[in-house]
Amino acid sequence: MVIRQVVNTVFNSCSYVLSGGGVSWIVDCGDVDLLLPLIEGQLRGVMITHSHFDHIYGLNNLLALFPGIRVLTNEAGREGLLCDKLNFSRYHETPFVLDAPENIEIIADGDNVNLFEDVSAQAVYTPGHSPCSVTWQVGNALFTGDSYIPGVKTVTNFPNSDKRVAQLSREYILQLAQQGQVYPGHPAQSEVEL
Ligand SMILES: [Zn+2]
Structure with a gap:
């Protein structure tokens, strides 16, 4: 598996393209024009x-190009994709609501998703x-989003954040990271707003 990183123009969020065996997957979706050159084979x-x-702000652009792809998130994530208040885009220049809710596939804690032939x-x-x-664990790669960014305090001042729970998640990720590689949702030690 090859993992490539994109640093997006909005808040320096990070997206990743995972490729193997003629298939690609993306972790989080910002600037589609930056992602496109990195996609190998069929985007799933x-x-x-x-x-x-x-x-998530690039998802509608991505789905316009790849209408059949799966969008994996949990139930709370689905609500955020479908509500500009919950995903906070309402308070920025371009409110975002996912155009294609039928592409959403709900996952739960511990669920496994087959990505490539021998990789889940x-x-x-x-x-x-x-x-x-959600932290996505793919082999020894951990895609932690904003739950753990090395060298950066986890942001918990959103209305639906929970500082104590965030600390427990962070400790759990650190345990997993002992045998893994972290691919965070923003560059490590970034100074940007999350
Ligand atoms: Zn965040």
Whole structure:
């Protein structure tokens, strides 16, 4: 599996393209024009770490190009994709609501999704930053979104954040990270707003 990172123009959020065996998956979706050159073979879907708008704002553009792809998130993430108030885009220049709710596939804590022939992703529920936060574990790669960014305090001042729960999630991710590589939702030690 090859993992490539994109740093998006909105809040320096990070997206990743995972490719192997003629198939690609994306983790979080910002600037589609930056993602497109990195997609190898057939794009199957997007794994959402959480539905804050800086991690999802490119989804409608992506779905216009790839209408059949799967959008993986949990129930709280689905609500965020479908509500500009919950995903906070309402308070920024371009309110975002997902055009194609039928593409959403609800995952739960511990669910496995087959990505490539011999590679699966496991959804690890890591709430606190947001009630919809998921860390995607793919082999020893951990896509942590904003639940854990090395060197950065987890942001918990959103209306539906929970500081104590975020700390528990962070500790759990740190345990997993002992045998893994972290791919965070923003560059490590970034100074940007999350
Ligand atoms: Zn966030």
